[in-house]
Amino acid sequence: MLDLTYDTPKPKVIAGAKHDWELVIGMEVHAQVSSKAKLFSGASTQFGAEPNSNVAFVDAGMPGMLPVINEGCVALAVKTGLGLKAQINLRSAFDRKNYFYPDLPQGYQISQLYHPIVGEGEVLVEMGDGTARMVRIERIHLEQDAGKSIHDMDPAMSFVDLNRTGVALMEIVSRPDIRGPEEAAAYIAKLRQILRYLGTCDGNMQNGNLRADVNVSVCRPGQYEKYQETQDFSHLGTRCEIKNMNSMRFIQQAIEYEARRQITILESGGSIDQETRLYDPDKGETRSMRSKEEAHDYRYFPDPDLLPLEIEQAWVDEIASDMPELPDEKKARFISDFSLSDYDASVLTAEAENAAYFEEVATHGDGKLAANWVINELFGRLKKEDHDITETPVSPAQLGAIIELIAKGDISGKIAKDLFEIVYTEGGDPAQIVEERGMKQVTDTSAIEAAVDQVIADNPAQVEKAKENPKLAGWFVGQVMKATGGKANPKAVNEIVAKKLNG
């Protein structure tokens, strides 16, 4: 329903020396499953533990050790699939991807090449300018993460930390539907948002819990449409895969660089080698990871230690019945229920915690007012201290109480900001603070009239000028507000000042 309200964004066009070129991007996102134990062992997945302390015998590839699937990881993969509106495969299977590396103790990674647990799905990627791209998901499969090789601790030796070895990853493979660096970043951001809503991956890119291999190719305008019609990849250019990116900024830079590199080669009559490349953020360039002689033949074959993974529809249904509201639905609901703008709704739904906070505040009164206060005051204040919503000192009930006071006319917007600061720094019940500190707005017109009369009486010269120039009424309003300590209802002051000056 929502996607119909968006236009399709224009692909990024790069002008080469000879022609224009378009970008075609597909991504393989590796998302660490939010599980306390590894995919095939009971070892902990806790980040930052002592090296080699979270290692079961099977993780270390000890002789005779066998993998046993962690059902919790399977459930989270299914949940992710459901969140991406994808097909859940009731029968999937694990394969071995064979290669030698010291951080891969078994000599193979257990993955799902032939029969992934999740099939085709989709992700709506909004670009913030009223356009959105529907990116198709080809598949999601479960696989083991590798360990970490450390080469800079000793001049002659390398070290290996197996804590990460065997941690469950979901590899989320997109179709080549992404058409520019900004779209790529937006796609990752959206995927991350959905995963965090689902609670299936914490999305922490810095820790490497969400990282992407980015496939980039370029083609002449019109070629992509031919691919779309036929799904025939020969209409597209040869792709290069940029490995292991865990920063949205670098992803964009790498794509930009890689596209330009390919264009230069193509325009000078060369051809692109399909290869894996690494992005060097210091130099701002991608470079080839390995030569053809070193190209891996992974010798995939079904892992004989594991039976095919069979799950029941009833179990999938059970998981489906426990799905949280997802970002697209939540945003649509915020727009319709609280009359929020697309932008405000996007900001509030960016993180599930933000949305939950807002909804609680909104129970205290007007949704739009609540949105303004959450976005402008609370988020602004939190950002100043580099905090996120989970660290807010102001509870939704407190902010709700402030909004109630505004709505009742007990305090002005200006006083409310002072009150917010008090609550933020000192805490306390907003209504009580207003009462105790005499912050209540003066709405008693006779008191305001008295104050206005006083200001007029004290400033006869100004009164004369104001009669010539009605704009000076504002000065009287300011004086009255000052005299009342900002507690006078500004609307009432305005009216009375105008009446008295004109009268």
Next chain:
Amino acid sequence: MSELSKLTIAEARDKLRTGDVTAVELTEACLSEIEGAKALNAFVHNTPEIALDQAKAADERIKGGDAPDMCGIPLGIKDLFCTKGVPSQAASAILGGFKPEYESTVTQNLFDAGAVMLGKLNMDEFAMGSSNETSTYGDVVNPWRRGNEDTALTPGGSSGGSAAAVAADLCLAATGTDTGGSIRQPAAFVGITGVKPTYGRCSRWGIVAFASSLDQAGPMTKTVRDAAIMLQTMCGHDPKDSTSADLAVPDFEAALTGDIRGKKIGIPKEYRMDGMPDEIEKLWEQGREMMRDAGAEIVDISLPHTKYALPAYYVIAPAEASSNLARYDGVRFGHRAKLAQGDGITEMYEKTRAEGFGDEVKRRVMVGTYVLSAGFYDAYYNRARKVRALIKRDFEQVFDQGIDAILTPATPSAAFGLGEMSDADPVQMYLNDVFTVTVNLAGLPGVAVPAGLDKQGLPLGLQLIGKPWAEDEMLNFAYCLEQSTGFVEKPSKWW
């Protein structure tokens, strides 16, 4: 005292209970036999301290009454089983010095029942071989000899140490593993009983993997009854092995009634190979007669895809092995080659594996790597998997027709001389498995039973193949055959 090591499990069980013998006495008898049998090279690592501790504990338990059947029974353990704190090298130099921090499920089951570990038994390196000539510990010598010759013969393989140790009465029984015939062929070569259970009956956890979809542990014993008793303790569901079956285990010993009246025994025509020695043919014929005499119906059957089994096996097993053996890289345990200045990780892998693996293991790793590589996968590995499915279907169809078990020869020959095949094409050696690999490919239970001696006085065995999960019935057929042949011959002691 040496007579004690000749006891069967069943005999020892009874004597232990009546107090005629203690587990310590049994164990000491075996340890002394082992000491005197170095010429056989069956045991590669002795664990007398562990054995005597276990035996003392077993005696206490027996005294307390209610001890399990295997309590106090001295066993040899194939080196493929990881035994906690005890060298477990799969007879390979690449696992030099490796002492696992864990105990395999099968040996744990045995020790939990009070069984005694005398030591670790020689075998072909990583269970790859049919003559026990690929071991880093050197060849095992068969206790049997041809007539009056003193030619050293193979005990078969890969469980050659287990076979020789049981046949020579160095222990009451031994564990073996069988990937393509590694229990049944050596059992046949030394005149003992060897059972390969249904795939999934015994846990593979803690057994060094050769070919995961084919490997099964099983007992190697002096009698069928002993095999029933020992298998009962070895097997059972293990949540640590995803391929272990969560099924109830029948009472194997109780199934040994010897009554096979009305049962149908299938005789597969495809197992009548060209060039098969007359003696084997005759033995098979005798087996048929004995089972008919015992009241079974003998039915000619066809297993049409049999001839493709050996090639399929020698694609699938090396493919899995090439991946399973990738972990022996010198990084974390076992052998690591000395490196030269400037050597990197690639050199470390290459030198370590070149030094650590023997020729047969290298051959299979290379074959396996080849058949899995891009461009060859469909032609070899995938085709072999399809053949495997057809072989399995052959058996299913036969069993669906009402056949209760299948009788075949266990091996195409009697034990051959050590070194006799060294110049032959490796495929000649692989032919040893011709009657046994089908059982592994189909995941079925099989048992080799000694059935007679050839002209040179060497034992020959017959194989019974059972229905999946019907080891009880299969063992009863084997029991019947054992009763009928009356095979009691032992090798004359020369060592």
